[in-house]
Amino acid sequence: MADLIRLEGVTRAFGPHVALDDVTLALPPGRVGLLGPNGAGKSTLLKLLMGLIPPTSGTGRVLDQELGGDRDAAGNWRLRRLIGFMPEADALVPGLTGVGYVGLAGELYGMPRREAVRRAHEVLSYLGLEEARYRRVEEYSAGMKQRVKLAQALIHDPPVLLLDEPTSGLDPAGRDAMLRLVRELGTEHGKSVVLSTHLLADVEAVCERVVILAGGRVRREGTVTELRAARRDRFRVRVGGDGAGFGRALAAAGVAVLGDDGRGEWRVAVPDGWSNRGFFRLAAESDAVVRSLVRDEETLEELFLRAVSD
Amino acid sequence: MGVQTDSLLRYRPWRGTPRGPLWGAAAVARVAVRLLAGRRLFWGLAALGLMVFFFFFYAQYLFVWIKTFTDETVRFAGVPVAVADLSKFLGRVNLDGSVHTFGNYVWFQGYILVIVLALAGSVLVGNDFAHGSLPFYLSKPIARRHYLLGKVLAVGAVVNLFTTLPAVVLWVQAGLLFDWHTYYVDNFHLLVGILGYGLLLTVTLGLLTVATAVWVRRTVPMVMAWVGPFVLLRMIAEWVVDGLKYDPRWRLIDLWNDLYLCGLWCLGADPRTIRPPAQPDVWEAALVVAGVCGGCLLYLRRRVQAVEIVQ
Numbered sequence: 001m002a003d004l005i006r007l008e009g010v011t012r013a014f015g016p017h018v019a020l021d022d023v024t025l026a027l028p029p030g031r032v033g034l035l036g037p038n039g040a041g042k043s044t045l046l047k048l049l050m051g052l053i054p055p056t057s058g059t060g061r062v063l064d065q066e067l068g069g070d071r072d073a074a075g076n077w078r079l080r081r082l083i084g085f086m087p088e089a090d091a092l093v094p095g096l097t098g099v100g101y102v103g104l105a106g107e108l109y110g111m112p113r114r115e116a117v118r119r120a121h122e123v124l125s126y127l128g129l130e131e132a133r134y135r136r137v138e139e140y141s142a143g144m145k146q147r148v149k150l151a152q153a154l155i156h157d158p159p160v161l162l163l164d165e166p167t168s169g170l171d172p173a174g175r176d177a178m179l180r181l182v183r184e185l186g187t188e189h190g191k192s193v194v195l196s197t198h199l200l201a202d203v204e205a206v207c208e209r210v211v212i213l214a215g216g217r218v219r220r221e222g223t224v225t226e227l228r229a230a231r232r233d234r235f236r237v238r239v240g241g242d243g244a245g246f247g248r249a250l251a252a253a254g255v256a257v258l259g260d261d262g263r264g265e266w267r268v269a270v271p272d273g274w275s276n277r278g279f280f281r282l283a284a285e286s287d288a289v290v291r292s293l294v295r296d297e298e299t300l301e302e303l304f305l306r307a308v309s310d
Numbered sequence: 311m312g313v314q315t316d317s318l319l320r321y322r323p324w325r326g327t328p329r330g331p332l333w334g335a336a337a338v339a340r341v342a343v344r345l346l347a348g349r350r351l352f353w354g355l356a357a358l359g360l361m362v363f364f365f366f367f368y369a370q371y372l373f374v375w376i377k378t379f380t381d382e383t384v385r386f387a388g389v390p391v392a393v394a395d396l397s398k399f400l401g402r403v404n405l406d407g408s409v410h411t412f413g414n415y416v417w418f419q420g421y422i423l424v425i426v427l428a429l430a431g432s433v434l435v436g437n438d439f440a441h442g443s444l445p446f447y448l449s450k451p452i453a454r455r456h457y458l459l460g461k462v463l464a465v466g467a468v469v470n471l472f473t474t475l476p477a478v479v480l481w482v483q484a485g486l487l488f489d490w491h492t493y494y495v496d497n498f499h500l501l502v503g504i505l506g507y508g509l510l511l512t513v514t515l516g517l518l519t520v521a522t523a524v525w526v527r528r529t530v531p532m533v534m535a536w537v538g539p540f541v542l543l544r545m546i547a548e549w550v551v552d553g554l555k556y557d558p559r560w561r562l563i564d565l566w567n568d569l570y571l572c573g574l575w576c577l578g579a580d581p582r583t584i585r586p587p588a589q590p591d592v593w594e595a596a597l598v599v600a601g602v603c604g605g606c607l608l609y610l611r612r613r614v615q616a617v618e619i620v621q
Contacts, residue, residue: 050449077451081328085449089442095345095433107337108450110328119324126321138441152446157324189321 338460407484
């Protein structure tokens with residue numbers, strides 16, 4: 001099966017500013033989270049993936065369709081038909097009803113009018129907007145607007161959904177529902193999803209893989225589990241007895257105490273070549289007791305911050 | 311969200327064959343016209359346009375009818391008026407199915423068209439920018455030119471609804487009123503001229519409307535922006551040429567007059583019959599019109615950017 005995204009040495013510069021710098025990626029079909037701070041190059045990557053701009057150098061493919069930018073119109077149409085894009089901005093057409101708006105999207109994707117309208121009804125029903133189909137889109141609530149935007153991305157049944165901040169402006173219940181829906185589109189209907197967001201929790205809830213971009217470069221890439229597991233020098237130690245003495249002993253042995261929750265649980269970073277027996281030995285020497293010792297899996301947020309600051 | 315197991319049954323894959331981007335442009339145009347037709351103001355202005363049309367329609371009929379009473383008088387508000395005088399007056403305003411009947415008709419519709427186009431621009435294009443709808447269009451498999459083509463087609467439909475279509479009806483009516491055996495054959499060039507004039511108006515006003523709407527976006531500022539080229543510059547041109555007796559080329563700053571000159575050329579009018587008489591050459595007017603179109607295209611190319619899709 002073709003890769004969802006395959007980029008080889010892709011660079012995109014705007015004058016002297018390099019927005020993407022020698023990006024090489026190979027992502028299998030599935031649900032991918034695209035994380036990065038402002039200016040990381042996420043937007044530029046999305047534009048490249050949609051064929052809106054060509055790479056300055058390097059090559060890329062989405063589901064085996066080459067990225068050509070504006071230089072290859074026919075290829076571009078084929079590429080964009082593979083993708084359903086849900087923009088972050090409202091992007092609604094005031095005056096149109098829900099079904100009119102989604103039907104127009106279908107026609108723009110090249111569907112005959114009758115089929116576009118019929119499918120608009122189906123997709124809106126699927127997304128729970130059946131009752132609101134004939135209301136004007138500008139009268140929709142924030143949650144409904146997000147769903148109608150998802151409907152217009154889904155109208156032509158694309159294999160790839162490119163979602164830019166899909167939970168932006170939603171309340172917690174709406175956010176959960178949207179994430180459940182996106183996840184379901186991936187698991188039940190086999191859609192590949194590229195989720196660009198600042199919200200790490202969204203990525204955790206939906207995505208199998210994560211790509212962290214910063215400064216125009218890919219800093220981390222892999223499954224959420226792989227990336228978390230990559231950090232093997234962190235432990236959570238629950239301590240009883242003379243904690244102060246144990247802390248001094250750990251420091252002397254080169255173990256850094258990163259945090260203390262105030263209830264005797266510490267987060268520590270050990271030096272290279274460290275053996276976990278050392279915790280128990282030092283505890284015994286300091287009249288302290290190690291009640292529990294577990295590997296401290298890094299949260300996605302910590303991973304993100306570390307990746308960005310590297 | 312209401313996504314239940316049974317609702318999944320309603321989601322089915324689509325396996326049709328997609329059509330080319332020109333169909334997308336047609337969809338943009340059709341939806342744009344429908345959006346405009348949903349505005350009450352549009353129908354109010356259409357009613358005004360219809361009044362202008364009816365004036366020409368019935369006046370043409372009146373002209374023919376009056377000519378049958380050559381030696382008589384008719385009473386207007388109790389005052390007897392010689393029919394010959396009346397037909398002379400109606401002849402002066404060219405309500406006789408001639409070149410200037412159609413030229414004048416388009417000229418007078420221009421006053422209403424300016425307001426209609428301000429409304430059309432803000433509804434069809436300004437809203438896309440004001441409400442961030444551009445990403446919706448440009449993320450689809452169409453190019454900027456297809457989006458612009460759709461919008462220009464929609465504006466063109468409005469322009470033709472107010473000008474070309476009624477002018478064609480007037481031409482058909484003139485043929486029926488006069489000797490239709492000879493009128494339609496002898497004046498076929500007028501029909502071609504009307505269509506040519508309509509095409510010129512469609513392209514020029516379409517591009518100008520879309521470009522102005524991209525720039526100012528809202529109806530009232532758009533009306534004010536239109537007042538510049540279509541009212542203020544016309545007044546200045548008339549004052550400079552007719553009042554101060556400067557070079558007639560000063561009339562070139564009046565775009566509607568330039569379009570009028572080009573339109574009359576399409577209709578095959580004798581330049582000596584154009585009023586007011588001091589006019590620039592047609593090629594000069596055509597050059598200005600082409601310049602305006604080129605300027606609009608360059609501006610639109612710069613402003614309607616696909617890269618705005620992702621902020």
